[in-house]
Amino acid sequence: MTDSIYDSSKFKRKALQVSVAQSMISQYINAGDIETVRLQESHGRTLAQEISAPHPYPHFRRSGMDGYAIRSADTDGCNSDQPIWLEVIDEIPCGKVSDKIIISGTASRIMTGAQVPEGADAVVMFEMTEVREEKGKSIVGLKRSIEVGKNITPIGLELQAGELILSPGIKISAGEISVLATFGIHHVAVYRRPRVAIFSTGSELLSVEEPLQPGKIRNSNTWMLASQVIEAGGEPVILDAIMDDLSLAREKVEYALNQYDMVVTSGGVSVGDYDIMGDLVRGDSVEMLYNKVAMRPGSVTTAAVKEGKLLFALSGNPGACFVGCELFVRPSIRGMMGDQNPYLPEWSGTLGADYPKINSFTRYVRAKVEIRDGVIYAIPKGVDESGVMITIKDSDCLIVVPPAQEGLKSGAKVRMLMLK
């Protein structure tokens, strides 16, 4: 009597290409709730409103120099033999609006950034002038003709009123905050950070506080995933790990899907005897989207949906868990915040060392970027078994190695997904 160890439903999995799995997921992603935060709290958040310029910028004719506001025509034909002299009728510091109109024969002393007075059409810098006191009046001498518009930043040089400046879905950083402040947007609409529940499964897991025990390991994936979720813009909610028990898992998943925006688990998706997340997803408590992806590490990466909320059941192997999160969880979080480019940025580069391993699935190899004379190299980080945890910290990209009969030689052109 021969016993097929394999329950066929466990093993006859259909492997989807990564891009197919990603696009399947994307159908369940909608930009989420919006909240309003103060400008000083907006750094790192994702913009949820369109920003158009409410006024031109600059909104007044701005002096680009410390100098004198003059009429260009007054300087026509003047030179060092025949300087012209103008009466200084005002001093204009930044923020002051002069009520003295510049007419022929007059000038106003003006500071960088101040509003150019009416009548003036040029600013001549201090260094090109000479000042005298004559009959109790201050006069300024020029020895060169100055063209119209010199040292004046015209209204709307940078932006016209109504111009679109920022679109929803962008991450707010220094440059965006500068724009928001300039236009008086002191409260900003941002996407609420999706709350992502995370837990690990596995009877071998110890908590990070527990002393080591034979045959057991500490639960590190939960913490790693939490960090990846923060980096993507989400808010991780860490739940306790559970042992390999299907009914416990079902209860936990139902609770988490009910309470939070997304659920990510690690472990229990292989084809072994205790793969409770695999069993759960094949059951009827959630709708399975896929349970095999044509990728290494992490071919067992699984996704399901329930009432519009996504459940990602990632591999328990640290390397596979990391990659699964970057390829599927990250874009889901970014997509829930309206990001139009939610996937890892893709670069092209040159392989910096031989990569002999071959595979029938696309392999995502942890690697380090090196720039040599303006050319991008990707250096694979040694061993790359899915279980290898230590190289995750040393990697800033994933090399995409397509399935092939032969390994890749140093110098080969490769695609890279950027992690940092």
Add this chain to the structure above:
Amino acid sequence: MTDSIYDSSKFKRKALQVSVAQSMISQYINAGDIETVRLQESHGRTLAQEISAPHPYPHFRRSGMDGYAIRSADTDGCNSDQPIWLEVIDEIPCGKVSDKIIISGTASRIMTGAQVPEGADAVVMFEMTEVREEKGKSIVGLKRSIEVGKNITPIGLELQAGELILSPGIKISAGEISVLATFGIHHVAVYRRPRVAIFSTGSELLSVEEPLQPGKIRNSNTWMLASQVIEAGGEPVILDAIMDDLSLAREKVEYALNQYDMVVTSGGVSVGDYDIMGDLVRGDSVEMLYNKVAMRPGSVTTAAVKEGKLLFALSGNPGACFVGCELFVRPSIRGMMGDQNPYLPEWSGTLGADYPKINSFTRYVRAKVEIRDGVIYAIPKGVDESGVMITIKDSDCLIVVPPAQEGLKSGAKVRMLMLK
């Protein structure tokens, strides 16, 4: 009578090269206070302790497959005509330590990640076996010889006990957190975020809440700087802007230097009539380090020190303010957190468009990186006057254009400082 408009002390400034100014600053930077945070709060913080492996990793012989733990010698010479049959004496899920020693003729069913039992020296995957029930016992058949060590991850493959894993000064992200959790480090020593007081000076400044007024602009630099300080790892403390009043500035600087770890101001460092920060730094309330740097934008960038604390007085022009913060404030903050590489990462690349502007000072041109077929291009972002605020958000690097008699042509090799 000729009036020299320029007070010589204002104008006879000695311009330092950027690297000289940076190294002058670095003498006042010491790694700061350390605090302990919980692992889940350590993301994005800067590690302040050295982490060596307290135990090897993995710390037990780990099965790399779902299969059977066997003695390799038992399989010598077996093949499909002459299979060998072993008695299955135990089942070993993850986390369980089997007390059944594998002796010749026996095997134990084992799951991926579980501890390989004593006596076994190989694991054969399920797919290569056949299982039968015979006389109430379960036996497993093999048709191929299995080499010693097959599918067993040896103790310490990734790390030996005592190996250095993480050094102080690194930013903690997913890979580092994975390591910390694995080794049971649930409380982490990190550098306290330096508290950086920020304020702007200028009588033309409106608060971000105020309606626009003729000749005035909203204070955007304070908010932009706060964002840059957060990005660098510091904690910004936003103080109200002040009008152009020297005694007010002196009071504010003294208060801020007393209360916080560093002070950054924007505005008031030009050579005009109201450049109060320039006047302040030339006075005796602080010790001036430099008040001119051979760079554009931001040649007026100024630094001073008082009782070991740094004051940076940056230009009020948004572009110059941004660059000054990245070149001087950022590395100071990073240095106070023990970062051994506190400066912006430098790349080499190819200029993607002509850059005709020439200058006697090194110019830091805001630009966007483009990767074309594995080669890095830097595309300058249009107008690059120091006052131009709008292109900051569109830039992810600064092209370093050295002083030269001619502009740069598209295709020129350039250095780039990476912003994102």
